[in-house]
Amino acid sequence: MSMILLLFLSMLSLLSLITSNETGQFLAISCPNNTTTFTSNTGWYFPTFHESFQSNLNEVLNTLISPAAPDTGFYNTTAGLNSTEKAYGLFLCQGYVSTDVCKDCVTAASIMAAQRCAYRINFRTPRSGMDPHQGRS
Numbered sequence: 329m330s331m332i333l334l335l336f337l338s339m340l341s342l343l344s345l346i347t348s349n350e351t352g353q354f355l356a357i358s359c360p361n362n363t364t365t366f367t368s369n370t371g372w373y374f375p376t377f378h379e380s381f382q383s384n385l386n387e388v389l390n391t392l393i394s395p396a397a398p399d400t401g402f403y404n405t406t407a408g409l410n411s412t413e414k415a416y417g418l419f420l421c422q423g424y425v426s427t428d429v430c431k432d433c434v435t436a437a438s439i440m441a442a443q444r445c446a447y448r449i450n451f452r453t454p455r456s457g458m459d460p461h462q463g464r465s
Contacts, residue, residue: 381415384408388417389442393435399427 384407391397391405401421408414419437421430 380408380413384413384415386442388415389438392417392419393431393438397431397434399431401425401427401430 387407388405391407392403397403401423402419404416404418406414406416419430419434421433425433
């Protein structure tokens with residue numbers, strides 16, 4: 329269990345980087361390719377793709393952008409039953425970012441990442457007022 333948690337935390341901090349400004353408009357997004365595997369140098373990791381993971385990831389993305397997501401600037405969610413198909417999602421908006429900008433940023437990030445990165449989603453927006461993370465443990 330601790331190895332899975334360590335891997336998840338490593339992925340959250342080391343994988344694809346998205347930068348944006350305080351208005352929630354993205355400047356760049358990068359996604360690793362399908363052949364990339366985990367190394368201690370890069371932090372990239374792609375377990376075997378499972379169709380159920382894609383379904384769980386879609387559920388996580390939809391939950392993050394749903395009206396039911398709280399206005400607190402922080403939310404996390406999971407979908408799936410086991411480690412090969414479980415998807416995680418969370419976002420954290422800084423206190424200086426308005427609720428509307430936060431929600432717009434989370435929505436834009438979720439849509440853009442799903443379109444550009446397919447199931448290989450794991451990203452961060454440091455120093456932008458929002459930190460969304462989605463991906464696989």
